[in-house]
Amino acid sequence: MSSIHVEVHLPGGRRVHVGDLDLQLNTGGALIGSMFRYDAGYLRTHGAYALCPELPLTPGPIPSAGDRPMFGAFADCQPDQWGRTLLFHAERHSARADRREPVRLNEKDFLLGVQDDTRLGALRLSLDAGETFEAPPRVDVPELVELPSLTEAAEAVADHRTSGQDLRLLVAAGTSMGGARPKVTVRDADGELWMAKLPMRTDRWDVQAWEYLTLRLASRAGIEVPVARLHRVDGDRGRHSILLTRRFDRLGDGRLGYLSAESLVQKAFFETIDYRTLAETLADHSGRPSADGHDLFRRVAFTLLVRNVDDHMKNHGFLRRTEGWALAPLFDVNPDPFSVAESTPLRPMGNRIDREVRVLLETCGSYGLRPDDARKVVAEVSAATAGWADLARDLGLPDGEISLMAEAFENPNRTEASGLAA
Missing domain, CATH: 3.30.200 (Phosphorylase Kinase; domain 1)
Known part of the structure; x- marks a missing residue:
């Protein structure tokens, strides 16, 4: 199986050959492992960086771990459930038009099937040494x-x-x-x-x-x-x-490197990662650890006060800046009046449904915050989110939905946080 030629946009817009990726599939087409080798020229390039923690800047072949057969940097720009559904339907429709049996898509097909123009992050993939990039545009990106x-x-x-x-x-x-x-x-x-x-x-x-x-x-x-x-x-x-x-991974004609929190902590499929662990891991990889640690604490406090339950390691991301990895803008925050979904716990072995501000404050040291400063942040977030119903009315949301969403926004954590400002 031919190697995948990988290029990357470095901060500042330079496009360079970063290395080559090999995917190992079993006879059924399932991915069982990956191998990556950095290009020697990239290792000497000013501003070169490790694509993800699993791929340190070292010469020679680097194999994937058994519980993570796809390196995080590549997993993050693969299609997820929605994208895979589209590629599956597209192949089935094409096969029907060509009067042939549909190809059974595998992980390599999914990785290379994403249109290059819209691929998440700064990686670009080629099968002809960078002459063209996968997947070439079929038609222009819609307007x-x-x-x-x-x-x-x-x-x-x-x-x-x-x-x-x-x-x-x-x-x-x-x-x-x-x-x-x-x-x-x-x-x-x-x-x-x-x-x-x-x-x-x-x-x-x-x-x-x-x-x-x-x-x-x-x-x-x-x-x-x-x-x-x-x-x-x-x-x-x-x-x-x-x-x-x-799209915050684009800057003019350039592309910014992207890494999910799942890839940063090298999460295994069946593993549960908590926020304390994420904060401590972030401190080792961020180009601005103090600022990112404080910002992550503020985001977790916000998540608890609006009862965002669409909350997992793929819904936090990092962008590659000149100084290193930095938290990407907040995304995928969805208040939910029914707090029955399991979400990211606040500490190891912590509760995944009833997450309490009190527990977050107890772990503030992992984010680089002193207790007094942590309480101040929670009080600020509480005050900033208190006007949620007025904003909902300004946006023309129906009264029935506002009443329903009160279950999300007026939750016990708000009562706890309000007491901090007293």
């Missing part, structure tokens, strides 16, 4: 005006009635964004890339509008968030919202 068509196409996928035109449009809009919710990448009039989260028929409330509200609250709380817009579209099911966030 903002095509959001209604993209929404209809995503609904067609969910209903198993997809046409070839739907699939071409959705695959062109990107398959690299993670998660199960339909996500697409679109270009605005200036050519900048935006990620659009689309509605689902199974949504019990206006998920995108509430996420937009939560991002607004996070900004008030002193947390960096991506530039975001809320786009309303009229369709067969009435009016619904699309959340648009500017």
